[in-house]
Amino acid sequence: MKTHLNLRTRDLDASVAFYRTMLNLEPMKHYGDYALFVAEDPGLELALDLDPQAKAGESAHYGIVVETPEAVDAAIDRLRAAGLNLEIEMEQTCCYAKQNKAWATDPDGRRWEVYTVLEEMEPETSCCAARS
Numbered sequence: 001m002k003t004h005l006n007l008r009t010r011d012l013d014a015s016v017a018f019y020r021t022m023l024n025l026e027p028m029k030h031y032g033d034y035a036l037f038v039a040e041d042p043g044l045e046l047a048l049d050l051d052p053q054a055k056a057g058e059s060a061h062y063g064i065v066v067e068t069p070e071a072v073d074a075a076i077d078r079l080r081a082a083g084l085n086l087e088i089e090m091e092q093t094c095c096y097a098k099q100n101k102a103w104a105t106d107p108d109g110r111r112w113e114v115y116t117v118l119e120e121m122e123p124e125t126s127c128c129a130a131r132s
Helices: 012-023 069-083
Strands: 001-007 033-039 044-049 061-067 087-094 097-105 109-118
Touching: 001 012, 012 033, 012 044, 012 069, 069 097, 069 109
Parallel strands: 001 044, 061 109
Antiparallel strands: 033 044, 087 097, 097 109
16 A cells, blocks of 8 residues: 655756655656656655646645654755755654654645654653644
């Protein structure tokens, strides 16, 4: 099973460069108005459509869950090497779990996180639900 996302973008080439780095994967298809990434891990089909009027939603963010803190570190290295601005959170409590994560923003303003859960937390701990 795979998740399919179709995102509109104002700058297809910049978005392809971002997602190539984020997913550590080359697009399966890349044309002047469309690109498609197909990943097995995570199970994802990500389609990008060129739309000069595209507007990213402000109330959502996207994430990729990885198995280990080392995988988060590898994503941080890869994203930094591509010159992306990152927000790093290590051993932070969010959504009732202690997590390591790296946040990056795509060219259209969509926030993406790469994260791993280090430890589940009790319900009385804080939650980051207000964060998008």
